[in-house]
Amino acid sequence: MAHWLMKSEPEVYGIDHLEAEGTTLWDGIRNYQARNFMRTMQVGDQAFFYHSNTQPPGIVGLMEVIETGLTDPSQFDPASKYHDPASKPDAPRWDCVRLRFLHRFPRLLSLEELRNAFTPEQLGVVRRGNRLSILPVSEDSAERLLEMLQAAP
DNA sequence: GCCAACGTTGGC
DNA sequence: GCCAACGTTGGC
Secondary structure, three states, rough: OOOOEEEEOOHOOOOHHHHHHHHEEOHHHHHHHHHHHOOOOOOOOOEEEEEEEEEEEEEEEEEEEEEEEEEEHHHHOOOOOOOOOEEEOOOOOOOEHHHHHHHHEEEEEEEEHHHHHHHOOOOOOOOOOOOOEEEEOOOOHHHHHHHHHHHOO
16 A cells, blocks of 8 residues: 655645545646656555645645546536646546545644655655645655654644 | 746747 | 746745
């Protein structure tokens, strides 16, 4: 079972939304590197939910991958901001996964704390200017993150 | 609102 | 295939 970090702006889609819905289709990924990471996800993998573009940014919860290899429907929807006119239904360019809410952490683990505890090599999200919205998390780092999230700040 | 990082596009 | 221009993300 692998671990991932997935970013979303809480104003757009945050842990509150996921908790209320239970599961969600993680659509709208329009970056090839992030898409390729998503393609290697397996059912049962876990993902840290990271709130971006908010104060303070950081990890707030845990999700589980429950379905992979799904075609992202928003690419064919002209009304969607994720519409991709260049993508053809017989050769979809973008896909996505379905995730399930597991739990919130007892506290937010801020980017500042992450920066103090990890190098950019250990945890990609701490690299300044990292725009990738989906990142792999090594098992070592995942273990440390889970420990930090249970401990007091 | 600024700007660093970096992906994408298009002219040549 | 190079590279300048442009667009997006996201921290600050």
